[in-house]
Amino acid sequence: MTDSPTTDSSTTKRPANKIRWGILGPGKIAHAFAADFQYVADGRLSAVASRSTERARAFAAQYDIPFAYGSYGELAASPEVDAVYVAVPHSHHYEAASLCLEAGKAVLCEKPLTVNSGQAEALFALAERRGSFLMEALWSKFNPVIVHLGELIASGAIGEVRRIHCDFGFVAPPDPGSRLRAPGLAGGALLDIGIYTLFLPHMLWGLPAQIDSHVVRGETGVDVQEQIILQWPGARMAVAEASLDSYYPTTGVISGTEGYIQLAAPFFAGRELTLWREGSEPRQVRREFPGKGYQFQVDEVNACLRAERLQSRRHSWEDSLALCQTMDRLRKTWGITYPGERAP
Ligand SMILES: NC(=O)c1ccc[n+]([C@@H]2O[C@H](COP(=O)([O-])OP(=O)(O)OC[C@H]3O[C@@H](n4cnc5c(N)ncnc54)[C@H](OP(=O)(O)O)[C@@H]3O)[C@@H](O)[C@H]2O)c1
Structure with missing residues (x-):
């Protein structure tokens, strides 16, 4: 993945090996996500970030994740990560997703994508400007x-x-x-x-x-x-x-x-x-x-990254915006x- 900006709205950069995932916010849903990650064929869990180093380390040890960071900024900046799963409360989706998109990471952000449609549109503009993939984790669509x-x-x-x-x-x-x-x-x-x-x-x-x-x-x-x-x-x-x-x-x-x-x-x-x-x-x-069944949304993100797309056709930005x-x-x-x- 690259963090160089691009004006091409349809493509993103393609990772060479298995896609390296990071988890931001090791709470309740992050545990369910990490447990299902074993069923993802084309990705591996590479890092986790918490506001507390101890919580990040404990989560990393539980799921055999190599890198544990004590701040979200470190995860966004990490060269060990291609895609970030944002799993903080809704109120913090916009800020966390922005941090990662700005750093050139692909983002799968928990539902609702943002608290309101104004924030959603700002994220789409940022993803497009940075050439970073973005999808709301509306996992049901892939069930x-x-x-x-x-x-x-x-x-x-x-x-x-x-x-x-x-x-x-x-x-x-x-x-x-x-x-x-x-x-x-x-x-x-x-x-x-x-x-x-x-x-x-x-x-x-x-x-x-x-x-x-x-x-x-x-x-x-x-x-x-x-x-x-x-x-x-x-x-x-x-x-x-x-x-x-x-x-x-x-x-x-x-x-x-x-x-x-x-x-x-x-x-x-x-x-x-x-x-x-x-x-x-x-x-x-x-x-x-x-x-x-959390693995299917990850499969979709991985497929989109392989196809060098900025958004999913199966759950598009327009779909998230409508919700x-x-x-x-x-x-x-x-x-x-x-x-x-x-x-x-
Ligand atoms: N897809 C699903 O089935 C599903 C199910 C449940 C929830 N969700 C979604 O996932 C998101 C998180 O839900 P959750 O139930 O996992 O939440 P949670 O356990 O309460 O919190 C998730 C993590 O967010 C971090 N965090 C960052 N800022 C925070 C703040 N101001 N207050 C509290 N925690 C903060 C905390 O991790 P650190 O402090 O360690 O960084 C916390 O462990 C929500 O947006 C929700 O809609 C989805």
């Missing part, structure tokens, strides 16, 4: 069942799709300072789990024409429960529900004029779907894979602005 769902719908298996229903709810720790509830960490259901209920309709239909919603705000002021109805031209609707205060079955149902497809829970990361067509027996389709714009619209309606953020 084999979701990929098959896309194929089934494209083949007309359920006719014209008219309605999508997704729900995701669980009881988050009550601590007002926790990542999911603290406004300073961009807490709330929408950005953390609501994004999963929105990604399927956005994947199939793009930006909605109309959005209606109801929200419950918790003690810290962030959204803790919401029901969202989205509409697209052509009698197409989606219902998206998320909660940090009660348990939902985490299902996804896609309904069409000739049948429906039910994604087994959790709908965004499952191994099975059921296809029901009018007049036929229900058909189950399973897709087995090792681990939790940010929809979430901006919702937060604007709800009057939720995070500290230090101008109104979305």
